[in-house]
Amino acid sequence: xxxxxxxxxxxxxxxxxxxxxxxxxxxxxxxxxxxxxxxxxxxxxxxxxxxxxxxxxxxxxxxxxxxxxxxxxxxxxxxxxxxxxxxxxxxxxxxxxxxxxxxxxxxxxxxxxxxxxxxxxxxxxx
Amino acid sequence: xxxxxxxxxxxxxxxxxxxxxxxxxxxxxxxxxxxxxxxxxxxxxxxxxxxxxxxxxxxxxxxxxxxxxxxxxxxxxxxxxxxxxxxxxxxxxxxxxxxxxxxxxxxxxxxxxxxxxxxxxxxxxxxxxxxx
Numbered sequence: 001x002x003x004x005x006x007x008x009x010x011x012x013x014x015x016x017x018x019x020x021x022x023x024x025x026x027x028x029x030x031x032x033x034x035x036x037x038x039x040x041x042x043x044x045x046x047x048x049x050x051x052x053x054x055x056x057x058x059x060x061x062x063x064x065x066x067x068x069x070x071x072x073x074x075x076x077x078x079x080x081x082x083x084x085x086x087x088x089x090x091x092x093x094x095x096x097x098x099x100x101x102x103x104x105x106x107x108x109x110x111x112x113x114x115x116x117x118x119x120x121x122x123x124x125x126x
Numbered sequence: 127x128x129x130x131x132x133x134x135x136x137x138x139x140x141x142x143x144x145x146x147x148x149x150x151x152x153x154x155x156x157x158x159x160x161x162x163x164x165x166x167x168x169x170x171x172x173x174x175x176x177x178x179x180x181x182x183x184x185x186x187x188x189x190x191x192x193x194x195x196x197x198x199x200x201x202x203x204x205x206x207x208x209x210x211x212x213x214x215x216x217x218x219x220x221x222x223x224x225x226x227x228x229x230x231x232x233x234x235x236x237x238x239x240x241x242x243x244x245x246x247x248x249x250x251x252x253x254x255x256x257x258x
Contacts, residue, residue, distance in 0.1 A: 082158075119171060121175040
């Protein structure tokens with residue numbers, strides 16, 4: 001039993017004042033992903049079963065490269081926010097919750113960078 | 127948190143599954159599925175950056191039976207999360223909360239997700255048929 005008052009115990013454990021930012025960026029990225037993901041699916045369909053040269057030409061178009069990078073940025077940002085909410089809801093032990101959220105954020109950032117680097121390498125003709 | 131003997135609300139399996147609750151959990155399930163689905167997407171981009179040989183391997187993989195088994199739920203998850211996400215955005219601006227509307231938009235989302243998935247597959251097969 002602690003002798004500290006309930007208020008003193010609760011202080012510093014409250015909201016990090018980032019809830020609104022999380023909520024808002026989740027909606028913003030969602031909004032951006034509506035046209036971006038529709039474009040991506042439609043584009044991938046048009047190059048279904050394409051050979052290497054066709055696919056490279058596709059990514060080398062500046063518009064395609066920029067749209068791919070925008071999709072990657074929005075999708076992984078959105079994914080990372082969503083995973084955080086899911087982990088906060090289902091992982092109850094505090095250390096495991098923090099650890100899995102950090103791990104998932106690192107993973108999403110790593111995947112985003114690999115994807116973006118691949119696009120840049122093709123687009124800039126590495 | 128301490129485990130106490132406080133009363134609990136009935137567990138999930140007590141409730142009769144309803145369209146609204148099923149679609150809600152499906153939004154989460156497809157969201158997590160899409161996160162896992164980024165791995166084949168990143169693999170495909172990396173294979174393209176890797177050169178002609180690795181790209182040919184990737185294309186062969188996605189064209190194979192296993193590749194198709196991965197791609198079909200991937201496309202469905204994307205369209206479902208997209209359509210139901212739009213439904214969520216309408217809720218965010220305070221629209222569509224009436225029970226009747228919830229059921230109507232829920233049905234629309236399901237039909238649209240399946241329809242778009244089917245359409246994508248028909249278009250993809252038509253492209254492949256046309257190319258080969």
